[in-house]
Amino acid sequence: MTTMEHDEIREALAALRARDLPTHGGRTLAYVYDSGLATADAIGREALAAFSSTNGLDPTAFPSLLRMENDLVGIAGGLVDAPKGFAGVVTSGGTESIFLAVLAARDARPDVVEPRMVLPTTAHAAFHKAAHWLGVEAVLVDVDPVSKRADADAVAAAIDERTVLVVASAPSYAHGVIDPVEPIAAAAAAAGVRCHVDACIGGWVLPHLQASESDKAAWNFAVPGVTSLSLDLHKYAYTPKGVSVLLHASAELRRTHLFASARWPGYTMLNTTAQSTKSGGPLAAAWAVVHHIGPERYADLARQARQATLDLAAAVAGIPGLSVAAPPDSTLLSLVTDDTCDVFTVSDEMLARGWYVQPQMRFRDLPATLHLTFSAATAASSAQIVADLIAATASARAAGPVAVPSDLVAMASAIDPATLDEATFAGLLAAAGLAGGDGAVELPERMAPVNALLDAVPPPLREALLLGVIDRLVRPSD
Ligand SMILES: Cc1ncc(COP(=O)(O)O)c(C=O)c1O
Incomplete structure (x- = not known):
């Protein structure tokens, strides 16, 4: 352990944050909620x-x-x-x-x-x-x-x-x-x-x-x-x-x-x-924060987030390859692709354009979807997100649906989740190109192939694989 002065700590924390998703600005459409009200944020802090x-x-x-x-x-x-x-x-x-x-x-x-x-x-x-x-x-x-x-x-x-x-x-x-x-x-x-x-x-x-x-x-x-x-x-x-x-x-x-x-x-x-x-x-x-924002501003914020949701849902109707999974009742939107592309590639393409939209895997008869949580702060960029979603979907269509090597699916599917051991898991990681040094997991820049593989296997195996990944990610640093 090193001892650090105040300035060094500040710099180190900023450097650590550099690879995180942004919490403000309305471009992270899952995990975070941004009112766009700087004073409310300051009061909360x-x-x-x-x-x-x-x-x-x-x-x-x-x-x-x-x-x-x-x-x-x-x-x-x-x-x-x-x-x-x-x-x-x-x-x-x-x-x-x-x-x-x-x-x-x-x-x-x-x-x-x-x-x-x-x-x-x-x-x-x-x-x-x-x-x-x-x-x-x-x-x-x-x-x-x-x-x-x-x-x-x-x-x-x-x-x-x-x-x-x-x-x-x-x-x-x-x-x-x-x-x-x-x-x-x-x-x-x-x-x-x-x-x-x-x-x-x-x-x-x-x-x-x-x-x-x-x-x-x-x-x-x-x-x-x-x-x-x-x-x-x-x-x-x-x-x-x-x-x-x-x-x-x-x-x-x-x-x-x-x-x-x-x-x-x-x-x-x-x-x-x-x-x-x-x-x-x-x-x-x-x-x-609740007492600062108050009912009137909450109503404004809710309307902004709702409008952004409805605007994107309407725009999606004109984007080839994409459609809404269900008309949104609130401020969340769920999108599906047709067979010309896949949600995982669209998600990667959006990330490359500075937007985090969340891939969700299939379950029973429900297909894989893209999830978008709209904050009030996203409303200001409604036109930009539409433009970028059009471009991201076009790129995904040009690439075609992500191909999961059939031998990899076969290898994964042969695994019994109840008895998945370290050696089998390590072999699977290597075959999927996810093995770093010392058996650690190394996540690629583009997640579509990994997500598509997880999507292709049954939920119990998906869970076993995810547990194997988190077990390797959460380990003490040297
Ligand atoms: C509908 C619903 N219920 C429960 C939860 C779990 O909440 P938390 O992540 O705060 O534990 C979430 C999180 O997104 C949610 O959307």
Whole structure:
């Protein structure tokens, strides 16, 4: 370890950041959300720094954090028509909110020995993670192949006596469409089962659009049967990372994810969320940004992001080889290619033009897609993104669909994911041209061939290969 002076640290951090995707400027259409409001960003950073060492572990020691949490939960509840008596918590992100919703649903039903939750196939992967960690079986239900919305009848049919939770998205991440929450929540309620609406994306943006888009079907607590709802502030509230809200229709519904332990000789452990020690920084930053931006500016930002989404969707109709996977209900857009090209090459071509658009792999009958999350900041470059998407798609068509060597697919497909060992994995990495020195993974500049290979193999093998890659990437440096 070296010791560095302040200036050197600053330079080193800047150099480290140089290869990251840009977080501002509206050109990164996944992972980040840019309001384009420099003052809001500065206020968020200031609050983040000022509260970074406070600890949410004990709300009596840091009452400021409790006040800000209750304030944010109240505002969030107001946005999504939470009923009188609702309760919530601030978490570190959508995944933690979802984890707690699943935990609360599971533990409210100690009578169910092998609990299940019913998920439309487009439900976020965080539910699969929660299922895996919490021992709740995920029962997958195919979505409508055209609208990409959950099939409410199929969801209802999948509910049985072991079901502890039913899930709907508003909107789904992969396709940006809102599930039919009313019939899904009604079916859940009729069976006495909880219904969670994943509004991690839509929770802060849809309410601000609703006045102008009143045709949208209801998706929040106004729908009878909705028992919990997640909404992320680090997405469309444009706050620094690390803040989501989980709301329950009543304090009683929340009760089963609160945790206290007095079974040790140390301090009383009393947690509402997965973390115990938790920095007050993200919470304070969110409180500051939310109060600075305020409802009117949020409405403006939502309209800008929505308009950019609609403009690109309209432009795609005129781009040969490309079409929208489903008309967007919110500020996310999902695109498919025809057989003249592939989404993975279009993604690489867009990156070469300074845009990050996210490749998504096929699953069951759902084809591979390109995902675009629109921030308000992208609106200023609407014409440029259209021009670049036209050029990127033309290049992808000129190159033709990326060819995955059939012997490589055969080699990969012969692998049993359950028994994938180091040697087999190393051989596959070498055959795919991904092996660097010392068995490390070396990712190429153009990811299309790798993505196409992953797309070609079944999801369990895809998972095993991805785990092998992350295992090699996350290793101590020399
Ligand atoms: C609909 C939806 N749910 C849940 C999540 C998970 O949120 P996080 O990445 O904050 O854990 C995401 C993230 O994109 C999402 O889009």
